[in-house]
Amino acid sequence: MAFQRRTVLKAAAGAAVAASPLAFLFRRDARADGGPLVADPARVLDLPPGFRYTILQRAYEPMSDGTRVPGRPDGMACFADATGTLTLMRNHELDKGLSDSGLDLSPPEAFDAKAGGGVTRVVLDEKTLEVLGSNRVLAGTLRNCGGGASPWGWLSCEESVEVGHGYVFLCRTDAAKLARPQRIVGYGRFRHEAACVEPRTLTAYLSEDETDGCFYRYRPSDVSRPHDSGKLQALRVHGLPRFDTSRDLEQGIRLQVDWVDVPNPDPSDTTVRRQASAAGAARFSRGEGVFYKDGVVYVCCTNGGRQGTGQVFKLRLGDAGKPDLLELFAESPGASVLDMPDNICVAPWGDVLVAEDGSGEQLLRGITPEGRVYDVARNAKSKGELACVCTSPSGHVVFVNLQMDGLTLAIQGPFAELSRHGKHFARRPT
Numbered sequence: 328m329a330f331q332r333r334t335v336l337k338a339a340a341g342a343a344v345a346a347s348p349l350a351f352l353f354r355r356d357a358r359a360d361g362g363p364l365v366a367d368p369a370r371v372l373d374l375p376p377g378f379r380y381t382i383l384q385r386a387y388e389p390m391s392d393g394t395r396v397p398g399r400p401d402g403m404a405c406f407a408d409a410t411g412t413l414t415l416m417r418n419h420e421l422d423k424g425l426s427d428s429g430l431d432l433s434p435p436e437a438f439d440a441k442a443g444g445g446v447t448r449v450v451l452d453e454k455t456l457e458v459l460g461s462n463r464v465l466a467g468t469l470r471n472c473g474g475g476a477s478p479w480g481w482l483s484c485e486e487s488v489e490v491g492h493g494y495v496f497l498c499r500t501d502a503a504k505l506a507r508p509q510r511i512v513g514y515g516r517f518r519h520e521a522a523c524v525e526p527r528t529l530t531a532y533l534s535e536d537e538t539d540g541c542f543y544r545y546r547p548s549d550v551s552r553p554h555d556s557g558k559l560q561a562l563r564v565h566g567l568p569r570f571d572t573s574r575d576l577e578q579g580i581r582l583q584v585d586w587v588d589v590p591n592p593d594p595s596d597t598t599v600r601r602q603a604s605a606a607g608a609a610r611f612s613r614g615e616g617v618f619y620k621d622g623v624v625y626v627c628c629t630n631g632g633r634q635g636t637g638q639v640f641k642l643r644l645g646d647a648g649k650p651d652l653l654e655l656f657a658e659s660p661g662a663s664v665l666d667m668p669d670n671i672c673v674a675p676w677g678d679v680l681v682a683e684d685g686s687g688e689q690l691l692r693g694i695t696p697e698g699r700v701y702d703v704a705r706n707a708k709s710k711g712e713l714a715c716v717c718t719s720p721s722g723h724v725v726f727v728n729l730q731m732d733g734l735t736l737a738i739q740g741p742f743a744e745l746s747r748h749g750k751h752f753a754r755r756p757t
């Protein structure tokens with residue numbers, strides 16, 4: 328049954344519900360092509376005219392520390408420093424016993440000697456994109472899927488709840504060799520996907536890759552020691568306990584939200600989301616990519632929405648005593664338009680970049696604040712997911728991984744021009 332605004336108003340009994348002038352939903356007949364991509368003769372990555380890619384690393388290639396690049400590259404972020412170099416921090420979504428790159432699975436620094444996941448570091452020349460060095464940073468973790476940049480470095484998330492796993496790990500960007508793991512227990516033990524940090528309060532926002540998952544934040548008690556103590560909380564829609572965000576939401580709706588405490592963030596079983604639900608937390612269907620930009624946290628739900636092919640939410644963080652507001656930014660009407668959005672970032676030119684993880688051709692899409700959408704790239708090598716999207720701080724380079732193909736790529740071209748000519752998705756009639 329359609330979810331109407333009057334129903335929300337009646338049920339919320341005071342919850343803040345408003346229309347957003349910039350929110351939009353994709354039309355069911357809209358296409359996300361915005362212009363054809365040029366077929367790559369090498370069958371690696373199809374790009375718009377005037378764009379080019381560089382293969383930075385391949386799985387199993389040797390790295391500077393004497394080890395090899397692990398397989399299944401996934402979440403990633405780019406950091407810059409004053410010396411003119413860029414540092415990519417890159418996850419590898421590997422399970423137990425997977426040494427498909429010839430890695431030593433039991434170095435003394437490993438978190439778990441039987442686990443094959445972890446993080447690698449790639450240092451690049453900012454101008455030429457020459458690889459200056461690469462090395463392992465974190466070892467012995469499981470299914471390092473997403474993550475996020477933070478003031479302290481890369482946050483790498485385990486998408487696993489096997490015994491002893493299910494945590495977020497902090498990885499320093501200057502770690503030139505394998506380091507001992509820095510586990511952040513306060514961020515909770517659950518099937519983590521991605522994370523981001525609001526820089527003023529150092530509050531972390533965390534997604535959960537479960538069909539009945541929740542969306543969380545961790546508020547430190549002391550910003551000078553942000554990981555020592557704090558509260559893990561879950562998002563609740565005000566006046567609507569256990570609200571299901573994958574339902575038929577009305578276009579442009581904003582819902583006032585509050586936060587409920589998770590009593591035991593580090594249980595021996597997988598009860599974090601059940602604790603949150605018991606306190607009235609909202610349900611998010613497979614929360615994945617998370618990104619913070621200018622007071623807004625963007626969240627992808629890979630199989631949310633009417634068609635089960637994806638949603639993108641904005642969580643507008645309140646200030647000066649104002650409440651946080653949850654807004655449906657975009658929803659896919661089907662796989663031909665947006666096929667299960669996964670990783671997400673906001674580019675320096677203002678657009679949202681979304682990588683797909685669906686069943687058909689997998690693309691990297693761009694969405695402008697006004698609702699124009701365009702294609703940035705297509706995986707021409709396989710049907711595997713584009714497992715990350717991030718940009719250099721200047722916005723001149725977009726980085727992406729082809730997970731199943733074991734490739735880390737850099738894309739360059741006139742992104743601002745591509746954005747201006749993206750095809751517009753008209754609003755759904757109300």
